Amino acid sequence: MTIDKSVFIPVDPDTAFALITRPERLRRWQTVAARVDLRVGGEYRWTITPGHSAAGTFTEIEPGKRVVFTWDWEGSTAPAADASTVTITLDSVDGGTNVRLVHEGLSPEAAAGHTEGWNHYFERLVTLATTDDAGADDWAAAPDPLNELISAEATLAIVQRVLRTLTHGDADKPTPCEDFTVRELVEHLVGSITGIAKALGVAVVDQPDAAPEVRIADAAQPTLEAFQARGLEGTVDMGFAELLASMVANILNLEFLVHAWDFATATGQDLDVSPVLSDYVLGLAHNTISPQMRGKSFADETLVEESAVSMDRLVAFTGRQVMAD
Template sequence: MTIDKSVFIPVDPDTAFALITRPERLRRWQTVAARVDLRVGGEYRWTITPGHSAAGTFTEIEPGKRVVFTWDWEGSKAPAADASTVTITLDSVDGGTNVRLVHEGLSPEQAIGHTEGWNHYFERLVTLTTTDDAGADDWAAAPDPLTELVSAEATLAIVQHVLRTLTHADADKPTPCEDFTVSELVEHLVGSITGIGKALGVAVADQPDAAPEVRVADAAQPTLEAFQARGLEGTIDMGFAELPASLVANILNLEFLVHAWDFATATGQDLDVSPVLTDYVLGLAHNTISPQMRGKSFADETLVEESAASMDRLVAFTGRQVLAN
């Protein structure tokens, strides 16, 4: 079966082409993370929602006009030859661009799910191009089922959304993470992700002059992709110690979600996180932060009401002061 869908967006075709092919643009409306080798024969991998990544190969590329690529879900049991094909055509029209998507080679069952998906994400594309912000993706908020790595992708989506709004004026603001300004905390977060990536055998290329969201995303994408391929069995040599792989994944969750709270608090942003996710990460925190780590990597736990939201209980457990509302 074939899906044929068109939308109008109020941007020129070159801008539209960037929105559908460049990782930093895709993250604004469709993906949590994206790897793109934009050439004929090049491969892509898009984490659409936590735990669900699409992958394929570009077969035709006309910048500003058209792109064609194969489409399959990572982990699909279908043979590669059975992958479907997506064609996106961009036509310049008065006031913007008509974006037409044709997704061919789907089974009737696949067509139902993919129609819902393309409707959802094209609606977000229209919102982005008309308001400059598609907002956080509800579909990424509370994945089910949750695992350490699926949760890491969900918490990555949250910290990226917070970082996207940072400006140069925020750089020197203090954060709840003791002794770190916003810019210093960005360096810490990039360094932590890069260190885990290195332990997983990934060479992470940092761009110090890039925007904070881009730096974190560019470090996190290959790190999480390598982690997904490796799995959670056994241990990982972190250089300073051999740690259980599951513990390293827990650390990524805490780095993403707790520092998202730090950045949001420092810059006056509201942080809207599903309690399903914060409950899960709070459980990971209890399995990760030992008494021996207090006074070193983490301050002593602070007090909050037992009835406090799990996000507040999480950051209090990591040693942060939670202000009463």
């Protein structure tokens, strides 16, 4: 079966082409993470929602006009589907661009799910092109099922959204994380992700002058891709110690979600986290932070009302002061 869908967006074709091919633009409306080798024969991997990644190869590319790529879901937990082909054509019209998507080679069952998906994401594409902000993706908020790596992808989506709004004026603002400024906390987070990547055998190329969201995304995408390929069994040599792979994944969750709270608090942003996700990461924190780590990697747990939401209980457990409403 074939899906044939068109939308109008009020941008020129070159801008539209960037929206559908560049990782930093794809993250604004369709993906949590994206790897793109934009050349004929080049491969891509897009984490559409936590736990669901699409992968394929580019077969035709006409910048500003057309892109064709194969499409399949990655991983044993992905929806069953044979490899199919997506063609996106961009036509310049008065006031903007018509974006036409043709997704061919789908089974009837796959076509139903993909139709729902493309409707959802094309609506977000239109919103992004119109307002420059498609907003947080509800489909990424509370993945089901959850494991340590799926939740890491979900928490990555949250910290990326917070970082996306940072300005140069935010760099020297203090954060709730010890004595770190926003700039220093970005460096810490890049270092943490890079250290885990190295332990997984991945070389991350950092661009210190890039925007914070881009730096974190560019470090996190290959790290999580390698982690998904490796799995959660066994141990990982972190250099300072051999840790259970699941423990290393727990650390990524805490780095992403707790520091998202730090950045949001430092810059006056609201942090919207599903209770499903924050409850899960709170459980990971209890399994990760031992009493021996207090005073070293983590401050002592702070007091919070028993009735507090799980996100407040999580940051209190990691030693942050939670202000009462």
